[in-house]
Amino acid sequence: MNEKDFQKKQAALAALNYIQTDMIVGLGTGSTVSYFLDALAASQYNIIGVTTSTITSQRCAELNIPIVDIDAIDHIDITVDGADEVDSYLNGIKGGGAALLMEKIVAKNSKENIWIVDRSKVHNTLGAFPLPVEVIPYGSGQLLRQFANKGLFPKLRRHPGNNQPIITDAGHYIIDCHMTTISNPYALAEYLESQVGVVEHGLFLNVCDRIIIGDNTVEIKERQQAHMEIN
Numbered sequence: 525m526n527e528k529d530f531q532k533k534q535a536a537l538a539a540l541n542y543i544q545t546d547m548i549v550g551l552g553t554g555s556t557v558s559y560f561l562d563a564l565a566a567s568q569y570n571i572i573g574v575t576t577s578t579i580t581s582q583r584c585a586e587l588n589i590p591i592v593d594i595d596a597i598d599h600i601d602i603t604v605d606g607a608d609e610v611d612s613y614l615n616g617i618k619g620g621g622a623a624l625l626m627e628k629i630v631a632k633n634s635k636e637n638i639w640i641v642d643r644s645k646v647h648n649t650l651g652a653f654p655l656p657v658e659v660i661p662y663g664s665g666q667l668l669r670q671f672a673n674k675g676l677f678p679k680l681r682r683h684p685g686n687n688q689p690i691i692t693d694a695g696h697y698i699i700d701c702h703m704t705t706i707s708n709p710y711a712l713a714e715y716l717e718s719q720v721g722v723v724e725h726g727l728f729l730n731v732c733d734r735i736i737i738g739d740n741t742v743e744i745k746e747r748q749q750a751h752m753e754i755n
């Protein structure tokens with residue numbers, strides 16, 4: 525196991541400390557969450573999961589973790605998810621695994637959100653990781669043009685093998701915006717949310733309550749209060 529995977533696993537194991545029997549647990553998507561699912565399946569906790577992607581549902585089936593439809597429950601106690609990048613305010617970029625829409629729906633309906641990450645994902649400012657934006661296929665070429673004019677350096681995400689556009693679980697495309705630095709994530713989120721054809725974006729602002737950074741010694745940071753950019 526390489527250093528990054530070691531850190532992911534350490535963070536995932538530490539997240540188990542926040543789980544209690546009978547909880548309804550939101551289950552994110554990605555390789556870090558996969559370590560968490562392994563740990564959860566091996567634990568004594570009797571939980572019900574709410575999944576954020578087909579792939580996580582499949583992993584739960586393999587591991588015998590019971591899951592429930594999000595609309596069949598009235599609350600989610602806690603969600604454990606990964607992230608692609610996190611800043612010092614615990615804001616983040618998600619969607620590297622194309623699951624950002626369901627991840628955001630589950631997160632917004634959770635009483636508490638924990639992100640588990642390796643140290644390479646923690647930066648002062650967001651933008652090093654390309655920002656995924658989930659869009660309706662119809663008119664996506666127009667959005668690509670608008671985003672380019674806005675200086676967002678957009679690129680339609682395609683399968684490396686056949687070069688076809690990636691289709692999300694909800695049937696949408698992903699446009700990755702390669703900006704390098706996002707100076708005002710709040711303004712960018714507002715712009716993206718105002719564009720017709722944009723379904724959701726990967727900026728998760730004031731969502732994460734606690735981040736667990738895996739390392740030889742696990743570091744845990746808690747969000748103190750909502751952070752708002754003042755223009």
Ligand SMILES: O=C(CO)[C@H](O)[C@H](O)COP(=O)(O)O
Binds near residue numbers: 552618622
């Ligand atoms: O947002 C996500 C999927 O849409 C993942 O949480 C994110 O991509 C992190 O993945 P990994 O744990 O594999 O690095």
